[in-house]
Amino acid sequence: MLRIAVPNKGSLSGPASAMLHEAGYQMRKESKELVLVDPVNEVEFFYLRPKDIAIYVSAGKLDIGITGQDLLIDSGADAEVILPLGFARSTFRFAAKPGTVSGIEDLAGKTIATSYEGIVAKHLAEAGVNASVVHLDGAVETAIELGVAQVIADVVETGTSLRNAGLEVFGDPIMKSEAAVIRRTGAEPDPAVQLKIEQFLRRLQGVLVARSYVMMDYDCRAEHLERAVALTPGLESPTISPLHNEGWVAVRSMVPAKDSQRVMDDLYALGARAILTTAIHACRL
Numbered sequence: 001m002l003r004i005a006v007p008n009k010g011s012l013s014g015p016a017s018a019m020l021h022e023a024g025y026q027m028r029k030e031s032k033e034l035v036l037v038d039p040v041n042e043v044e045f046f047y048l049r050p051k052d053i054a055i056y057v058s059a060g061k062l063d064i065g066i067t068g069q070d071l072l073i074d075s076g077a078d079a080e081v082i083l084p085l086g087f088a089r090s091t092f093r094f095a096a097k098p099g100t101v102s103g104i105e106d107l108a109g110k111t112i113a114t115s116y117e118g119i120v121a122k123h124l125a126e127a128g129v130n131a132s133v134v135h136l137d138g139a140v141e142t143a144i145e146l147g148v149a150q151v152i153a154d155v156v157e158t159g160t161s162l163r164n165a166g167l168e169v170f171g172d173p174i175m176k177s178e179a180a181v182i183r184r185t186g187a188e189p190d191p192a193v194q195l196k197i198e199q200f201l202r203r204l205q206g207v208l209v210a211r212s213y214v215m216m217d218y219d220c221r222a223e224h225l226e227r228a229v230a231l232t233p234g235l236e237s238p239t240i241s242p243l244h245n246e247g248w249v250a251v252r253s254m255v256p257a258k259d260s261q262r263v264m265d266d267l268y269a270l271g272a273r274a275i276l277t278t279a280i281h282a283c284r285l
């Protein structure tokens with residue numbers, strides 16, 4: 001059995017379970033379940049606190065886990081990213097009341113509130129700045145108003161939480177983060193487990209590709225084919241089939257979803273017709 005840690009709550013939990021479900025794995029039905037065995041896929045899922053996942057994985061009893069890269073760094077655990085997953089994208093930043101702090105050099109002697117002391121302490125040590133760090137479990141944006149700290153360091157996605165608290169970021173982002181599959185650094189599992197890990201990663205990669213590509217079909221005149229194919233090169237190469245009408249071909253190719261409307265416009269302008277896009281539900285590349 002492959003043993004995998006998954007986030008049991010917070011921002012990572014819903015998208016991680018959705019991705020695993022899309023990849024064909026059984027997920028828990030009840031939020032109180034701590035362990036779920038998926039006998040068909042021979043996987044055991046352990047639902048753990050996001051902050052603890054890297055620590056569990058580095059201890060060696062779990063083969064892999066899904067967590068945030070910021071949580072991995074914060075934990076200081078001996079684990080490494082093997083596949084970034086594209087969700088829970090965020091930056092980790094310092095913020096303060098506007099006009100009070102302009103750069104990391106101003107932090108000496110100040111108090112910084114954060115839920116991520118590991119990241120902050122490492123960053124301050126690297127910058128050679130001596131500041132105090134106070135741990136709060138969450139809602140750290142309120143710490144300045146309530147006099148617990150002069151500065152905070154926290155996850156920023158849209159910046160709404162900071163704006164609502166009347167705070168502004170300063171300095172460069174301390175780090176960028178997204179959800180990722182992690183394993184113990186340099187882990188060398190036995191060959192049967194390694195095969196299951198590779199199958200797991202292929203399934204998740206299949207979900208990532210299915211989410212970011214569409215299948216595009218269209219008809220075009222043979223003399224325009226080279227230009228059309230240049231617009232839709234696909235991953236390997238497009239499939240070209242003859243049409244019953246002489247001088248026309250049908251083309252089928254994978255196209256990045258974010259470009260699909262522009263590509264359809266360009267194909268239409270080239271004279272292509274019956275241009276269709278369809279969602280990809282799953283794939284193995």
Ligand SMILES: Nc1ncnc2c1ncn2[C@@H]1O[C@H](COP(=O)(O)OP(=O)(O)OP(=O)(O)O)[C@@H](O)[C@H]1O
Binds near residue numbers: 070090
């Ligand atoms: N608003 C957000 N947008 C994108 N990613 C986020 C956001 N908030 C958190 N994350 C990412 O998810 C990780 C887990 O954060 P989250 O706040 O969900 O966990 P938690 O604080 O342990 O749970 P909770 O806040 O429910 O107690 C963060 O380290 C970060 O990588």
Ligand SMILES: O=P(O)(O)OC[C@H]1O[C@H](OP(=O)(O)OP(=O)(O)O)[C@H](O)[C@@H]1O
Binds near residue numbers: 139141
């Ligand atoms: O830039 P934004 O889009 O506003 O997102 C960032 C906010 O989201 C997270 O908070 P969460 O909701 O997890 O609450 P918490 O502080 O209690 O962890 C994070 O700690 C920030 O407060």
Ligand SMILES: [Mg+2]
Binds near residue numbers: 010
């Ligand atoms: Mg949180």
